[in-house]
Amino acid sequence: MFRRARRTHESGPAPEALRLVKVSKTFGAEESAVTALDGVTLSLARGSFTAVMGPSGSGKSTLLQCAAGLDRPDSGIVMVDGAEMTGGGEAELTKFRRSRIGFVFQQYNLLPTLTVAQNTVLPLRLARRRVDRGRVREILTAVGLGDRLGHLPDQLSGGQRQRVAIARALVTEPRVIFADEPTGALDTRSARDVLRLLQEAVRVHGRTVVMVTHDPVAASYADSVVFLADGRLAGELHAPTVDAVAERLAHLGDDALMGV
Numbered sequence: 001m002f003r004r005a006r007r008t009h010e011s012g013p014a015p016e017a018l019r020l021v022k023v024s025k026t027f028g029a030e031e032s033a034v035t036a037l038d039g040v041t042l043s044l045a046r047g048s049f050t051a052v053m054g055p056s057g058s059g060k061s062t063l064l065q066c067a068a069g070l071d072r073p074d075s076g077i078v079m080v081d082g083a084e085m086t087g088g089g090e091a092e093l094t095k096f097r098r099s100r101i102g103f104v105f106q107q108y109n110l111l112p113t114l115t116v117a118q119n120t121v122l123p124l125r126l127a128r129r130r131v132d133r134g135r136v137r138e139i140l141t142a143v144g145l146g147d148r149l150g151h152l153p154d155q156l157s158g159g160q161r162q163r164v165a166i167a168r169a170l171v172t173e174p175r176v177i178f179a180d181e182p183t184g185a186l187d188t189r190s191a192r193d194v195l196r197l198l199q200e201a202v203r204v205h206g207r208t209v210v211m212v213t214h215d216p217v218a219a220s221y222a223d224s225v226v227f228l229a230d231g232r233l234a235g236e237l238h239a240p241t242v243d244a245v246a247e248r249l250a251h252l253g254d255d256a257l258m259g260v
């Protein structure tokens with residue numbers, strides 16, 4: 001069962017959208033075991049935009065997958081919007097994801113035989129929720145695709161496809177949107193459009209966004225950056241600039257090389 005956390009004082013800190021407590025995940029067994037996450041504890045406020053960065057293999061995608069309920073940690077607790085996600089069965093987890101979580105992937109993950117509008121409403125259909133066509137048109141217009149509702153994905157550019165994916169993530173009004181390298185396959189200008197849309201989801205619509213990226217420019221659109229190294233948190237940077245992020249990343253590399 002998903003347990004709802006008891007309310008604490010009204011005047012307490014900003015409500016949390018996401019909390020991870022000592023989350024660990026190991027792949028493989030014995031000699032071939034790889035600890036991808038090693039006791040990660042993290043708390044993100046509602047309405048925040050956080051980038052997750054770190055060297056290749058540091059556990060970023062695993063963190064996102066576990067936090068989003070796409071994978072299960074071996075131990076630890078994941079709470080989304082005050083409800084614990086790590087307890088229930090598969091059906092319950094799916095329901096939980098559909099109601100509270102949106103996803104944006106590097107390769108868009110659109111269904112090729114469905115139109116832009118049909119791809120966008122897919123999460124509503126899967127959750128058997130009502131489709132408000134006016135609202136769908138509004139969301140697609142907001143991402144700059146108001147005149148592409150009937151197009152198929154292969155009639156769109158990469159940037160346009162990613163904007164459909166963002167519309168699809170927004171349509172269920174999720175608490176948290178997880179984005180795994182959302183600009184990894186895009187040119188600079190399309191990447192900027194996508195990052196601005198994610199920023200707008202946070203600033204205008206109060207969503208919480210967690211984005212894995214390798215790119216210091218992309219990370220600079222976030223409110224803060226958390227760094228991972230060897231499956232552990234390795235620092236945080238608020239109001240990140242491109243230079244500050246790049247410098248911190250370079251030092252993470254040094255630490256890894258020195259085996260720190």
Ligand SMILES: Nc1ncnc2c1ncn2[C@@H]1O[C@H](COP(=O)(O)OP(=O)(O)OP(=O)(O)O)[C@@H](O)[C@H]1O
Pocket residue numbers: 027028034035036054055056057058059060061062063
């Ligand atoms: N399904 C899996 N089976 C076995 N090992 C895995 C699996 N997924 C991840 N790993 C291992 O766990 C570690 C962390 O991987 P993860 O993909 O989370 O890192 P990452 O920081 O996202 O890397 P990258 O930046 O290269 O995408 C790596 O050593 C990886 O090889």
